[in-house]
Amino acid sequence: MNSDATTGRQGGNAYRTYVLVVLILVYIFNFIDRQILGILAPSIKAELNLTDSDLGWLGGWAFALFYTAMGVPIAMLADRFSRTWIITVSLAVWSGFTALCGAATSFWQLFLCRLGVGVGEAGGVAPAYSLIADYFPPKERARALAAYSFGIPIGMSLGILFGGLIAHQIGWRWAFIICGLAGLALAPLLKLTVKEPARGGLDAAQAKPQAASLKDVLxxxxxxxxxxxxxxxxxxxxxxxxxxxxxxxxxxxxxxxMSLVDRSLFFSAIVFIGGLIGVWLGGSLGDRLGAGNKANYARVPATAFLISLPFFFGAVNTGSPVLMFFLFVVPQALALMWLGPTLSAVQHLVPANMRATASAIFLFINNLIGIGFGTWFLGKLSDILRAGYGDESLRYSILYCLSFYALAAILFFLASRRLDRDWHRE
Known part of the structure; x- marks a missing residue:
């Protein structure tokens, strides 16, 4: 075992905490660059003369196509070679393409730039899951992965906040450029200070030295x-x-x-407050309840999804901004509680030498349907409903699609019945 491989174990709690902080920072930029388009969408729609369906393509399929297609092969490389190098190069690629979005003058130019963002981000998450699993012992992984997942609400809220404020001051193009260049500046810090840990070094038994093939993982x-x-x-x-x-x-x-500044402040606060509470609560409950019963890694998210439904329904239908804020904060928290326990469960369903690839397969399904189909479908449904609901078509598109949370809860409850049987034991 080389010195670099053992650094993560020898560095102790302080070093592994530092590694987690750096990975969170990278994940923050992942979601800044992924979600900034949402707050800029009305301005882009007006300047480029786009429909809701067009925006759905830009926010969904343009990003998701290569993001999902490249995720599995990149993760297979991460099970064989340096994960820190893969994440560093990925960060540089997606940040560069985010900056290039600011130069787009047509739908297709912006579409191609968003494809580039997706190519870069394909190598950012699954290798990080694998790294975290090798820096933290099994009993702490749900909380560590939940802490890593803080990058989602923080990145989303900062993308919404800074994207909206920068666009208000100097235009939507500069919002892309500034956020992209900031991500590029983080890449050297990641590569120079984060070392490769031993694969499976904190598990009960050492992983097989060779990486598994895709056929073996499947x-x-x-x-x-x-x-x-x-x-x-x-x-x-x-x-x-x-x-x-x-x-x-x-x-x-x-x-x-709401004006651009008002909705930037309003929505970023919802995402930040609700997201942080939900991600950490999910990870904490997953570790605490899952230790005694593996089924709880799935029951916690399933219950949260069901509880979130009436809050989402009330938030979308109320006319009071103050009440709407609090009604959105609660389900925002509940809807993100799945991250820590679910990602931890996925890491424990396979041996250590399959984790990055298994995570990429999980992300392939999640992101192709979630980002690609979900973002596009809400916009397409809004266009379809416009004839009957006018400017309120987007409200009803959201309401009809809340049924997806009920479907998610059903599948998680079914998963809870199989987790203990499927759990990988060395």
């Missing part, structure tokens, strides 16, 4: 029904998670006549 997962139920359950929740993240700024503008 063969292992084929007998684990809980994996597929978790993957499709998470993807149905992500239809609304990503869909709402993209479309709520437009909803606030059309149905509540």
């Amino acid at each position: 063969s292992t997962l084929s007998g684990k029904l809980s994996f597929w139920l978790l993957a499709f359950g998470a993807s149905f929740s992500s239809v609304m998670g990503y869909g709402l993240a993209f479309w709520l700024p437009s909803f606030f503008q059309r149905s509540h006549d």
Whole structure:
């Protein structure tokens, strides 16, 4: 075992905490660059003369096509080679293409730039999951992965806030350019200070020295029904998670006549407060309840999805901005509680040498359906409903699609019945 490989174990709690902080920072920029388009969508729509369906393509399929297609092969490389190098190069690529979005003058130019963002981000998440699993012991992984997932609400809220404020001051193009260049500046810090840990070094037994093939990973997962139920359950929740993240700024503008600055401040606060509470609560409950009963890694998210439904319904229908804020904060928290326990469960369904690839397969399903289909479908449905509902079509598109959370809850409850049986034991 080389010195670099053992650094993560020898560095102790302080170093592994530092590594987690750096990975969170990278994940923050992942979501800044992924979600900034949502707050800028009304301005881009007006300048480029686009429809809601066009915006759905830009926010959904343009990003998701290569993001999902490249995720599995890149993750297979991460199970064989340096994960820190892969994440560093990925960060540089997606940040560069985010900056290039600011130069787009047509739908197709912006579409191609968003494809580039997706190519870069394909190598950012699954290798990080694998790194975290090798820096933190099994009993702490749900909380560590939940802490890593803080990058989602923080990145989304900062993308919404800074994207809106920069666009208000100097235009939407500069919002892309500034955020992209900031991500590029982080890449050297990641590569120079984060070392490769030993694969499976904190597990009960050492992982096999060679990485598993895709065929081996799929063969292992084929007998684990809980994996597929978790993957499709998470993807149905992500239809609304990503869909709402993209479309709520437009909803606030059309149905509540909020200005760009007002909706940036309003929505970023909802995402930040609700997101942090939900991600950490989910991870904490997953570790605490899952230690005694593996089924709770799935029951916690399933219960949260069901409780979120009446809050979402009330938030979309109220006319009071103050009441709407509090009604959105609660389900924003509940809807993100799946991250820590679910991602931890996925890491424990396969041996250590399959984790990055298994995570990429999970993300492939989640993001193709969640980002690609979800963001596009809400916009397409809004265009379809426009004839009957006019400017309120987006409100009803959101309401009809809340049923995806109910479907997610059903699949997670079914997964809970298989988790203990499918759990990988050395």
